Amino acid sequence: MNITMIGTGYVGLASGVCYSEIGHKVICADIDENKINQLKQNRCPIYEPGLEELIIKNSLNGNLYFTTDLSHAINSSDIIMIAVGTPSLSDGSVDMSYVEDVARIIGNSISSYKVIVNKSTVPVGSAFRVRDIIKSHTDTNFDVASVPEFLREGSAVNDILNGERIVIGVDSIKARKQLLELHEPFQIHIQLTDIHSAELIKYAANSFLAMKISFINEIANLAEKVGADVTEVAKGIGSDSRIGSKFLSAGIGFGGACFPKDTLGLINIAQKVGHNFSLMEEVVEVNRKQYQRVIGKLLSVYPDLRGRVVSILGLTFKPNTNDLREAPSLKIINDLLDLTDGNIGIKVYDPVGMTEAKTILPNTVTFCNSVEEAIIDSEAALLVTEWKEIVEKDWRKTSQNMRSRVIIDGRNCIKPIQDDEVIFMSIGRNVSGNYESSKQTATNLT
Numbered sequence: 001m002n003i004t005m006i007g008t009g010y011v012g013l014a015s016g017v018c019y020s021e022i023g024h025k026v027i028c029a030d031i032d033e034n035k036i037n038q039l040k041q042n043r044c045p046i047y048e049p050g051l052e053e054l055i056i057k058n059s060l061n062g063n064l065y066f067t068t069d070l071s072h073a074i075n076s077s078d079i080i081m082i083a084v085g086t087p088s089l090s091d092g093s094v095d096m097s098y099v100e101d102v103a104r105i106i107g108n109s110i111s112s113y114k115v116i117v118n119k120s121t122v123p124v125g126s127a128f129r130v131r132d133i134i135k136s137h138t139d140t141n142f143d144v145a146s147v148p149e150f151l152r153e154g155s156a157v158n159d160i161l162n163g164e165r166i167v168i169g170v171d172s173i174k175a176r177k178q179l180l181e182l183h184e185p186f187q188i189h190i191q192l193t194d195i196h197s198a199e200l201i202k203y204a205a206n207s208f209l210a211m212k213i214s215f216i217n218e219i220a221n222l223a224e225k226v227g228a229d230v231t232e233v234a235k236g237i238g239s240d241s242r243i244g245s246k247f248l249s250a251g252i253g254f255g256g257a258c259f260p261k262d263t264l265g266l267i268n269i270a271q272k273v274g275h276n277f278s279l280m281e282e283v284v285e286v287n288r289k290q291y292q293r294v295i296g297k298l299l300s301v302y303p304d305l306r307g308r309v310v311s312i313l314g315l316t317f318k319p320n321t322n323d324l325r326e327a328p329s330l331k332i333i334n335d336l337l338d339l340t341d342g343n344i345g346i347k348v349y350d351p352v353g354m355t356e357a358k359t360i361l362p363n364t365v366t367f368c369n370s371v372e373e374a375i376i377d378s379e380a381a382l383l384v385t386e387w388k389e390i391v392e393k394d395w396r397k398t399s400q401n402m403r404s405r406v407i408i409d410g411r412n413c414i415k416p417i418q419d420d421e422v423i424f425m426s427i428g429r430n431v432s433g434n435y436e437s438s439k440q441t442a443t444n445l446t
C-alpha cells in the first residue's frame with residue numbers, strides 16, 4: 001500500500017521506515033529541509049539503534065522516499081499519517097497547532113479519497129477536530145482514524161516490528177478495511193476500537209506506566225527512612241504477575257518527550273470535562289520532586305556547594321537516545337547553578353547527547369569527552385543516565401581519580417560500593433552511605 005507520513009521526527013521516521021520494511025511504499029514528508037536533506041543522503045538525523053540501516057535498505061529498494069513537498073506527498077498515497085509534535089502548553093494542555101496546520105494542508109491538497117490517521121498523541125476528540133478542519137477546506141471524501149504509537153526511544157525499531165499490540169480506532173468500514181490491510185504484515189495483535197477509546201488508550205498507557213514509576217519512587221523514599229532496599233521490594237512485588245516487574249526501577253523520576261507531557265495532558269483532558277483526576281496530579285507531583293533527591297544527598301555531603309566541582313554522568317533522559325527533552329539532568333544542573341549563584345564547577349559527559357547538550361546548557365558547564373575526563377578533580381559524581389558505558393565501569397577503581405570519592409547513583413544502576421574511602425549513595429537502597437547515614441560521614445568532608 002502507499003502511505004504518506006507527515007512529520008519525520010522520532011515517531012514519523014521510525015514508524016514510516018518500519019512500514020516500508022514490511023513492504024509498503026512510504027513517503028516521509030517534513031517541513032524541516034535540513035532533516036529531509038540528511039535523510040535523502042541516507043543519514044539518520046536522530047540516534048536510534050538500527051534505524052539508519054533500515055533507512056538505507058528501504059531507500060535503495062525503492063520503498064522509502066523523503067520530501068518537503070507536502071502537497072505532492074499527500075496526493076501520492078491512500079493513507080496519510082500525521083506524526084507531528086504535540087508539546088505541552090504552559091497550562092498543561094496539548095498544543096494542537098502543528099496537527100491543525102497539517103489538517104489545513106491536507107484539506108487544501110487532497111483530490112481523491114484518503115484515510116487520515118492521527119499517529120501523534122492527541123487529546124480525545126482530536127480526530128474529529130482534524131476531520132472538521134479538513135472538511136472546511138475540501139469537498140473530497142475522506143475518513144479519519146486514530147492509530148496511536150507505543151514505541152520507546154532507544155528501542156523504536158524493535159518496538160514497532162515486534163510490538164505487543166496495534167490499536168486502531170476507526171468508525172468507517174472502508175477505512176477499517178484499509179488499516180487492517182496496512183497493519184496485517186506486522187503479525188501483531190490488533191485491537192479494533194472506536195476513535196475516542198483509541199485516543200484515550202494512548203494517554204492511559206503512558207500515565208499508568210508513569211504512575212508505576214512514581215509509586216516505586218515513593219517506596220524508595222520510604223525505604224530510606226525505614227531501612228529497606230527498594231530493589232528488593234520491586235523484585236518482591238514485581239514477581240506477582242498482576243503487578244509485573246517492568247517499570248519498577250526507582251531513581252530520579254521520568255523524563256522524555258512523552259511521560260511528562262502526557263501525564264499533564266491526561267489531567268487536562270479530565271479537567272475539561274469537569275473530572276478531578278487527583279491520582280495523576282500526585283503522580284506528576286512526586287515526579288516533580290524526585291530529581292531533587294540527588295541534590296539532597298549531595299548537600300548532605302557538602303552543605304555548601306559553592307566552589308565545589310561536580311560531574312554529571314549521562315545527560316539524555318534515558319540511555320540509547322540523543323533526546324534531552326525533559327531530561328532530569330537539565331533540572332539537576334539548573335538547580336546546582338541556582339543554589340550556588342553559578343559558583344560551582346559542573347563537568348558533564350554523555351556518550352551520545354553531547355552535541356544536543358551543547359545547544360541547551362550554559363557555556364559555563366565543562367563539556368568532557370569521557371567519564372574519566374569528567375570525574376578527574378571532581379568532588380562528587382552524579383550518575384544520572386544508566387548508559388552501558390557508565391554502568392560497566394569499575395567505579396571503585398575509576399573513582400580513585402576523583403578529588404573526593406563521592407558517588408551518587410541516581411538510577412540504582414551500579415552495584416553499591418562498600419569501601420571506607422568512598423561515599424556511595426543511591427535511591428532507596430539500604431546500603432552504608434545512604435541519604436540518612438551519609439549525614440554523619442558528611443561532616444568528615446566539610
Ligand SMILES: NC(=O)c1ccc[n+]([C@@H]2O[C@H](COP(=O)([O-])OP(=O)(O)OC[C@H]3O[C@@H](n4cnc5c(N)ncnc54)[C@H](O)[C@@H]3O)[C@@H](O)[C@H]2O)c1
Pocket residue numbers: 006007008009010011012029030031032035070083084085086098101102119120121122149150151152153257258
Ligand atoms: N518520541 C516518542 O518516543 C513518541 C512515541 C510515541 C508517540 N509520540 C507522539 O508522536 C508525536 C510526534 O512526536 P516526536 O517525538 O516524533 O516529535 P518530533 O518533534 O521528534 O518530530 C515532529 C516532526 O514534525 C515536523 N513538523 C512540524 N510541523 C510540520 C508540518 N506542518 N508539516 C510537516 N512536518 C512538520 C517537525 O519538523 C519534526 O520533524 C507526538 O504527539 C508525540 O507525543 C512520541
Ligand SMILES: O=c1ccn([C@@H]2O[C@H](COP(=O)(O)OP(=O)(O)O[C@H]3O[C@H](CO)[C@@H](O)[C@H](O)[C@H]3O)[C@@H](O)[C@H]2O)c(=O)[nH]1
Pocket residue numbers: 121149150151152153154206209213246247248249250251252253254255256257258259317318
Ligand atoms: O522503571 C522505570 C522505567 C522508566 N523510567 C524513566 O521513565 C522515562 C521514560 O522511559 P521509557 O518509557 O523507557 O521511554 P520513552 O521513550 O519515553 O517511552 C514512553 O513514551 C513513549 C511516547 O509516548 C511511549 O510510546 C512508550 O510506550 C513509553 O514507554 C525515562 O526517563 C526513564 O528513565 C524510570 O524512571 N523507571
